[in-house]
Amino acid sequence: MKVLVSGASVGGPVLAYWLGRNGHDVTVVERAPAPRRGGQAVDIRGVALTVAARMGILEEVRAxxxxxxxxxxxxSAGNELMRDEEATISGGRFDSPDVEIMRDDLNAILVRVSGGARYLYGDSIATLDEVGEVTFESGRQGRYDYVIGADGLHSNVRRLAFGPESRFLHHLGTYxxxxxxxxxxxxxxWQTWFNEGEAGGALFSDRDAGEMRVNLGFRSGVIDYDHRDIDQQKRLVQEHCSAVYEAPRLLEAMWKSDDFYFDAMAQVRMERWTKGRVALVGDAGYCASPMSGQGTSLAMVGAYVLAEELDRDPxxxxxxxxxxxxxxxxxxxALAHENPGQGASPESVERAANSITLD
Known part of the structure; x- marks a missing residue:
């Protein structure tokens, strides 16, 4: 089969790996000009660990x-209110089998092992039709047996095949x-977390002692903004987060950063993820939001299941x-709604992370 995958973050490369391993011709198109730098710490849990093991990357991921x-x-003054040396909010207990890894580290592994696929950076799908005819923004054209959208919360494939995202996005009240x-x-x-009124954030430093990843967020109703206008997004963060811990230095660093990312905490809910020759994987079809802690695992498992089913009986x-x-x-x-602001219980996360059986 000839398959086009849109999106080269997590679900796209996992799908490309399994389809390529099974002998299919796979092209991955990614709007960004190169693999994306930066990003938050992400978690691989439950059945997603089985997917990583079957890909032969689990030990590298753990390393x-x-x-x-x-x-x-x-x-806001930096006075410590609580301390925990057995777990973190982002990664859970240290004695858990789950793996927390920085998003760009995981992406580098996934892209490398799916090297049999053809990667097209700096391009995107402009049009697609019911028989698999695709026109790219660069002007190139192609015909594919299947087109898979693994292109995130603001999926271009979902918009082209299913309609405007306003029909499917459900805002969770936070940016x-x-x-x-x-x-x-x-x-x-170490991780340092802070909260001031409707705003807050977290600071992480791990392998590179010279840098830290900064999360700044705030609660708000739906904001009308351009998700490709970085300066507008930075102004929103500055407006809402000017009173948090270390705000002057953090906001100064934000304006200098070249790997800034901003978005709503939202879920994607759809009656179907498939239509004609098109299917959606990961956040494009069923974003659970960072509040669930399961976005990466959902993308990995979804890509594995879809590849398995396409290979078994198209x-x-x-x-x-x-x-x-x-x-x-x-x-x-459901994990995102169990205990808003605090996170679901470890027992609930474990049940959800293992609530599918892989053949």
Missing amino acids: LRTTMRGMSMVD VSIFTAGNFLGLDH AAAFERYEERMRPFVAANQ
């Missing part, structure tokens, strides 16, 4: 896992940004994909 010593919560800054606080394998693949993934997605999306 690059974050090695946090703990976390603290501070007030979040992440960027890299110099480690001017001297954090050593005619029945989409129905089987929907049937197998629906309960798993529902269980993991």
Whole structure:
């Protein structure tokens, strides 16, 4: 089969690996001009660990896992309010089999092992039709047996095949940004969390002692903004986060950062993820939001299941994909609502992360 995958973050490369391994011709198109730098710490849990093991990358992923010593919560003046040296909010307990890894480290592994696929950076799908004819923004054209959208919350493939995102996005009341800054606080394998009114954030430093990843976020109703206008997004963060811990230095670093990311905490809910020759994987079809802690695992498992079903019986693949993934997605999306602002219980996360069986 000739398959076009849109998106080269997590779900796209995992899908490309499995389809390529099974002998199919795979092209991955990515709007960014190169693999994206930066990003938050992401988690591989439950059945997603089985996917990583079957790809032969689990030991490498574990070798690059974050090695946090703990976390603290501070007030706006930097006074420590609590400390935990057995777990972190982002990664859970240190004695868990789950793996927390920086997003760009995981992406580098996934792109490398899916090297049999053809990667087209700096391009995107402009048009697609029901028979698999695709025109790219660069002007190139192609015909594919299947087109898979693994292109995130603001999926271009979803918009082209299913309609405007306003039909599918459900805002969860929070916006979040992440960027890299110099480690001017001297954090050593440590997370520092803070909250001030409707705004807050977290600072992480792990393997590179000279830098830290910064999360700044705020609660708000729906904001009308351009998700490709970085300066506008930075102004929103500055407007809402000017009173948080270390705000002057953090906001100064934000304006200098070249790996800034900003988006709403939102879920994607759709009656179907497949239509004609098109299917959606990961956040494009069923984003659970960072509040669930399961976005990466959902993308990895979804890509594995879809590839397995396409290889087994293309005619029945989409129905089987929907049937197998629906309960798993529902269980993991529910995590974001169990205890808003605090996170779901470890027991709930473990149940959801293992609520699908892989053949």
